[in-house]
Amino acid sequence: MMTMDNSNSNYKTLVLSLSSVLLFNAASVSAVVAVPTDKYDHQGTLSGVQDCALLSLVVDESGSMTWEHEFLKTKAIPLMVADYRTKNYDHLFLCSHGFGAQKNKDTGFAFHGCVDALTWSDPPTNTELGTVMGTWRTLGGVEDAYLGVLEGIENTPATIDGIQLATTCGTMFKSMIMLTDEDRDEFLAGQITKTDVETGLSNAGFVFNAIVNLDMSSPPDKENFESFGFFPSDDTAGKFEFFVPDGTSLPTYTTLYKDEYLTYLDTGGGAGTSINDYTTLALDTKGAVYDLGMLRLQGDPYTEAFANSLADTQVKEITNAESTGTLQTVTNSGTTGGGGGAESFTGGGGTVLGDPHFKTWKNEHYEYHGQCDMVFVKDPNFANGLGLDIHIRSKLVRYWSYIQSVAIRIGSDILELQGSADPEDYSFHYWINYEYQAEIDTLGGFPIKGHSKKVHSHKNKFEIDLSSAFTSSEGPTKILVSSFKEFLKVEFENASEEAFGNTIGLLGDFKNGKTLARDGVTVLDDFTELGQEWQVVPADGHIFHESSKPQFPELCIEPEDPRGERARRLEESSISEEQAETACAQLKDPVDRKDCVYDILATQDMDMVGAF
Numbered sequence: 281m282m283t284m285d286n287s288n289s290n291y292k293t294l295v296l297s298l299s300s301v302l303l304f305n306a307a308s309v310s311a312v313v314a315v316p317t318d319k320y321d322h323q324g325t326l327s328g329v330q331d332c333a334l335l336s337l338v339v340d341e342s343g344s345m346t347w348e349h350e351f352l353k354t355k356a357i358p359l360m361v362a363d364y365r366t367k368n369y370d371h372l373f374l375c376s377h378g379f380g381a382q383k384n385k386d387t388g389f390a391f392h393g394c395v396d397a398l399t400w401s402d403p404p405t406n407t408e409l410g411t412v413m414g415t416w417r418t419l420g421g422v423e424d425a426y427l428g429v430l431e432g433i434e435n436t437p438a439t440i441d442g443i444q445l446a447t448t449c450g451t452m453f454k455s456m457i458m459l460t461d462e463d464r465d466e467f468l469a470g471q472i473t474k475t476d477v478e479t480g481l482s483n484a485g486f487v488f489n490a491i492v493n494l495d496m497s498s499p500p501d502k503e504n505f506e507s508f509g510f511f512p513s514d515d516t517a518g519k520f521e522f523f524v525p526d527g528t529s530l531p532t533y534t535t536l537y538k539d540e541y542l543t544y545l546d547t548g549g550g551a552g553t554s555i556n557d558y559t560t561l562a563l564d565t566k567g568a569v570y571d572l573g574m575l576r577l578q579g580d581p582y583t584e585a586f587a588n589s590l591a592d593t594q595v596k597e598i599t600n601a602e603s604t605g606t607l608q609t610v611t612n613s614g615t616t617g618g619g620g621g622a623e624s625f626t627g628g629g630g631t632v633l634g635d636p637h638f639k640t641w642k643n644e645h646y647e648y649h650g651q652c653d654m655v656f657v658k659d660p661n662f663a664n665g666l667g668l669d670i671h672i673r674s675k676l677v678r679y680w681s682y683i684q685s686v687a688i689r690i691g692s693d694i695l696e697l698q699g700s701a702d703p704e705d706y707s708f709h710y711w712i713n714y715e716y717q718a719e720i721d722t723l724g725g726f727p728i729k730g731h732s733k734k735v736h737s738h739k740n741k742f743e744i745d746l747s748s749a750f751t752s753s754e755g756p757t758k759i760l761v762s763s764f765k766e767f768l769k770v771e772f773e774n775a776s777e778e779a780f781g782n783t784i785g786l787l788g789d790f791k792n793g794k795t796l797a798r799d800g801v802t803v804l805d806d807f808t809e810l811g812q813e814w815q816v817v818p819a820d821g822h823i824f825h826e827s828s829k830p831q832f833p834e835l836c837i838e839p840e841d842p843r844g845e846r847a848r849r850l851e852e853s854s855i856s857e858e859q860a861e862t863a864c865a866q867l868k869d870p871v872d873r874k875d876c877v878y879d880i881l882a883t884q885d886m887d888m889v890g891a892f
Contacts, residue, residue: 313393313415316437320445322454322484329743329760329773330370331731332449333598335360335397336486338425338432340460341378341390341417348459348491351575353413355583358404359591361397367598368731371449372397373440376412379428380465388424389431392416396441423462425558426472432456433484447755453601454486455594461493461572463552474561481565487597490558491570491590495546496522508533508589509570510541512563514596523589525574531581533589566600568593630657630772630780630787636674636683638786638807641775642793648786648811651676652836653824655785655814656686656770663749666691666724668783670759670770671816671823676837683768686761687823688744690724694823697742699763708740709763714825739764743773750779786814812836857881 337357339349357374364372376392393412400408433456438445445452466472481488489511496507505524513519519537522544526532538544541563545555562569568590575586631639638646653673662668673685687696696711708730712718722728723744731741741762750757758773772780781790788795794803797813804810816822817832830837860881865873 313391315391315435318438319434320436320438322433322436324446326446326449326452328446328448329450329758330448331368331451332371332373332445333364333369333453333455334373334375334436334445335364335594336375336377336432336436336454336456337413338377338379338428338456338458339416340380340423340425340428340462341419342380342423342462343418344461345416345459346418348461348572348575349413349416349418351583351587352457352459353409354406355587356590357397357409357413359587360594361400361404362402363591363595365398365402367595369398370731371443373443373445374412375432375436375440376416377428377432377435378416379425379431380423380460380462388422388427389435390417391431391435394437394440396443399441422465423460424465424472425458425460425462426464426466426474426477429456429458429477429488430472430480433480433486452485453598454484455489455567455597456481456486457489457491457590458558459491459572463493463554464557474557477561478564481561486565487601488562488565488567489570489590489593489597490562490567491572491575492554492558493572494554494559494569495573496544496569496571497546498544503536505536506574507536507544507571508574508586509568509593510538510544511568511593511596512566513537514566514600523593525582525585527582529581531584531588533585566597568597630775631770636672636681640788640793640795641780641790642788644788644793646795646807646810648674648807649676649681650674650808650811650836650838651681652811652830653816653822653828654811654836655816655820657780657783657785657787658820659780659783661782662779663690663724663726663746669821669823670785671820672768672770672786673824673828676839680839682766683770684766685824686768686770687825688723688759688761689821689823690726690744693720693723695720695723695728695742695744695761696823696825697740697761697763697768699766699768701766710740710742711825746779750776752776786810808838 337352339345339352361372361374373394374397375394378390378392379388392415395412397404491509496510498505505522507522507524510520510522513521516537519539520541522536522538522541523533524536526534541559545559559569561567570586570590575583577583630641631637636647636649638648640646651674653671655669656672657668657670659668667689669687669689671687672683673687674681675684685696685698687694689695694711694713696714698709700707700709708717710717710730712720720728726748727745729743729745731743739762741760744759745756746758747756752774754774756774757776757779760769760771760773762769775790777790783790784796784798784800786795795805795807795810796802797804797810804813812835815832815836861873
């Protein structure tokens with residue numbers, strides 16, 4: 281069950297009473313699905329590696345909503361599903377909820393089920409769309425959207441289409457679209473407040489979007505425009521983007537940027553208190569507010585423009601969540617707390633990321649800031665003689681460095697992934713056997729899958745599934761390599777002694793955690809010596825697609841006075857330590873939080889939390 285603040289006593293009382301309130305009349309609502317008993321914990325931890333999205337539809341089921349239901353089902357949702365596909369999500373969990381279908385207060389909420397919409401055809405068939413949206417009712421009644429929103433959050437199943445959300449997903453973007461043509465009708469007077477809804481949305485991490493009876497226009501003596509909707513700009517701070525149709529015969533719209541929004545809102549048409557009821561709920565979550573009246577003009581391709589705008593807003597909201605680090609992300613003691621992390625490991629840790637922070641197989645943390653190519657992991661006999669090499673290339677920036685490129689060889693196949701420091705570069709930079717962006721399904725015979733959000737996202741990822749050769753009680757064994765801006769990250773999911781027990785390199789000995797020299801005996805506790813020891817030499821082979829200085833026998837380039845320069849730079853930081861700590865607070869591992877704070881201060885980039 282979703283955890284609410286203890287101060288929300290009214291809503292807590294209501295939830296306790298819903299066991300009797302939400303007993304549906306089988307004769308009149310036979311199509312309604314029973315509410316889930318095993319519910320998803322929105323504040324719990326994720327331990328998977330896949331990129332997931334939860335899109336929750338909360339719709340008014342009164343008698344006047346037939347057209348709007350059809351619009352969502354046949355126009356808007358197919359476009360949104362297509363957009364999620366282009367952003368390479370692994371799962372889009374589409375959940376459907378209704379409120380206000382009864383003329384009395386006996387049944388104020390209905391659960392219509394959830395589905396992984398990315399399993400649908402492309403484009404989806406009417407039958408597929410109807411699985412969760414074909415049972416919406418239009419019976420009229422008491423339309424309390426606040427009840428619908430809170431129960432929509434509460435009644436998210438823990439398992440959808442056989443997929444357990446918490447153990448499958450490494451990231452979870454959550455969006456809710458609420459549709460109603462009324463201001464709020466209180467279901468149980470005084471028992472749900474606006475604060476309850478604000479807290480519920482915040483605790484669960486939803487971006488809230490409202491399609492309501494709210495006129496959005498400029499007075500005729502000024503700019504004289506009518507708008508589909510608006511939301512806080514994703515690319516211009518302090519502005520609001522208004523989506524203005526290009527004409528009733530065109531399926532396109534133009535975005536206008538405004539300094540504020542209240543001037544352009546009018547609650548005419550009997551909308552009552554809709555501005556107060558819904559607007560700030562959406563804006564506070566970086567969500568959008570749309571005008572139901574504009575939708576009801578019902579003129580194709582005018583309706584298509586409305587649907588395009590609504591779908592485009594979803595993409596903008598996803599981009600906002602990714603860039604600000606507000607996605608629910610993987611959190612456990614074995615790895616990092618964001619950016620599509622990994623599950624707990626059978627044998628230990630094994631990670632490098634950021635500036636650069638190393639975790640040995642036994643989760644012991646160290647840093648090395650030299651610039652050179654290094655042996656991260658090496659095992660000539662990996663997978664019955666195929667062999668495994670993982671080399672990392674670091675780049676020095678003043679007093680710190682970062683992992684710029686990663687190359688992985690299994691058998692005769694080589695994958696290389698590289699980041700980019702260009703803030704406008706969202707491309708997936710990789711090479712397969714030295715060919716840029718070549719197509720490949722396997723690496724050394726093991727399945728490989730790439731993940732790229734493509735649309736204004738700096739995150740890209742490959743996962744190599746080793747489960748055909750190695751088994752683990754914890755789940756599939758995988759190697760994960762990802763990029764965030766110019767920063768690379770390597771990690772292992774369900775690492776076992778069977779798979780990595782004979783590896784050597786910067787991660788140390790898998791069995792005992794000792795950071796050993798190349799002779800396999802000498803223990804190196806000085807991590808500058810360790811980094812220099814594992815600089816790539818000719819005997820290791822060169823697997824990057826191009827050479828970069830220094831190359832052995834030229835030694836790794838060390839930063840000058842790293843401690844003194846680092847301290848001086850941090851003192852001059854324009855971002856305060858408190859701001860960095862707030863940004864990194866979502867990470868559960870205290871070591872990751874500490875590293876995250878340092879990386880934000882070192883790079884002067886609040887987005888660095890996305891690298892964890």
